[in-house]
Amino acid sequence: MVLGQAVNMSLMDISKIFSLLQPKEEDEDNEQCQALINAVSSDNVTLLSELLPQESYRRSINARSGWGVPVTPLRSAAALGHLRCLELLLEHGAEIDSLDVKAQTPLFTAVSGKHLDCVVALLKAGADPNGSQYNNCSPVLTAAREGDLQVLRELLRFGAEVDAKTKVPEWASSATACRGPLYISAVYGHLDCFKLLLLHGANPNYNCTDETLLARIKQPKTVLEVCLRYGCGVEYIQLLVDFGADVFLPTLIIDKTTKQKEALVLLLKERVCPKTLMSQTRLAIRRHLPFANKEPVIDCLDVPLILRNYLKHETSEHI
Structure with missing residues (x-):
């Protein structure tokens, strides 16, 4: 009897969870938003470019649609790696750091999907390289875990922590x-x-x-x-x-x-x-360089190329 009650309670709780994930009534009627997401999902750039200039569709550009985890059209484009759709949405005013129910930004989903071109496009458009403060993870942590060197380099270049x-x-x-x-x-x-x-x-x-x-x-x-x-x-x-x-x-x-x-x-x-004098000098110089973008600053130093490479750890001490 007790076991039966526990099972019923568990099923009831699950039903509540799934009901929370279903689209709200007002979202179900948002045909414009769903049409945008459908165009993005099929990577139909032509259709998307026809829809976005229309006022009714432009008003829905930041709306969320979909069952389970409702998403914006921009988040969908970032997750799928559909670059041209993503660029069109940004050109028409899509909110660049909008959050889904998991507090993930479009940039975070692009990083997770290893879509380098979308990552670069979002960063150039002003996306926060650190993602959302409400998400337990961050784009940098994700790229470091996945070993995605190119994505990690772009995140750091744009000032990620x-x-x-x-x-x-x-x-x-x-x-x-x-x-x-x-x-x-x-x-x-x-x-x-x-x-x-x-x-x-x-x-x-x-x-x-x-x-x-x-x-x-x-x-x-x-x-x-x-x-x-x-x-x-x-x-x-x-x-x-x-x-x-x-x-x-x-x-x-x-x-x-x-x-x-x-x-x-x-x-x-x-x-x-003890460390050699050259090694200690390199450490001292690097500490006094700007925290981010050290390499461009080193390249501007009026010292021989071999020393600039040494400061960038591209040359050994035996030079």
Whole structure:
């Protein structure tokens, strides 16, 4: 009997959830919005260009339609990667950072779909490269996880936060909330993304600084500690060292769970041997450059090309 009541309650709750996801009555009558979305879905640029100049359709350009997760025409174009439709919608006044029920912006869906051309178009039109503050994730975190180097480069070029953090409620806070794009790109094995983040100013000693989280986490780990612990490879350790990570910060526990002996040897060597003057000079110069867009600034420096390349970590110290 009790089990039957539990099942009935569960079915009732599910019905309520699905009823919330269904379109509202006023949305069901919005034929103009649905017509726009249909044109976008079929990538029918000709039809869309005929509809948008009409006032009734233009009024519906930011409306949401569809069962389950109602979306705007722009969000649909971004998710599908239909660039010309997306550009037409922007030309006719589509709201660029409109949110769906999951607090995802069109840019976020374009990044998730790996639609580089749509990502660039949205960023050039003024989309927030950090996505929505109400979404637990961000475009940069998504690109770092997926290893999408080109998308990540564009996001950072347009000013996305390089040390973006996941946004979780206090009750769900854990060590995972301390992990930014640099950590994510390492554990997923995306070395190119890892280096790109460092080149754009990611903190090589990245760690949690949020007092609320620190009160709940006994031993938050730096990126260097995590890379050592989970065997991310000596290349990651070398990059962190080159970009100024504090080699004395991690508490080294050498036991059978340490997966990368070569990386550990490198770190111990760095603790014994001080950095060269050239390495220290590079770090000092990069710290004084603007936080974003370091490479264009370096290219304008009146120094030999080989030194500019060294500042961009494209040349070794042995020059």
